[in-house]
Amino acid sequence: MAEVEKRKDESIDKVLRKFKMKLRREGTLDELKKREYYEKPSEKRRHELEKAKRKEARRRQEDW
Numbered sequence: 001m002a003e004v005e006k007r008k009d010e011s012i013d014k015v016l017r018k019f020k021m022k023l024r025r026e027g028t029l030d031e032l033k034k035r036e037y038y039e040k041p042s043e044k045r046r047h048e049l050e051k052a053k054r055k056e057a058r059r060r061q062e063d064w
Contacts (some may be wrong), residue, residue: 002026 002022006015
């Protein structure tokens with residue numbers, strides 16, 4: 001579990017933002033979204049392929 005300590009003069013908003021960033025870096029939020037519902041292995045493969053295609057297209061776009 002991610003933990004963030006509040007410093008003396010730190011606002012709750014800033015601590016919450018730090019906590020959310022820590023969760024994002026650890027991949028906790030992504031994992032939660034993945035486990036929200038069951039995904040069949042064939043669907044998983046299809047999503048992985050689509051993700052790879054988008055990534056490749058972005059990489060090619062940057063090369064221009």
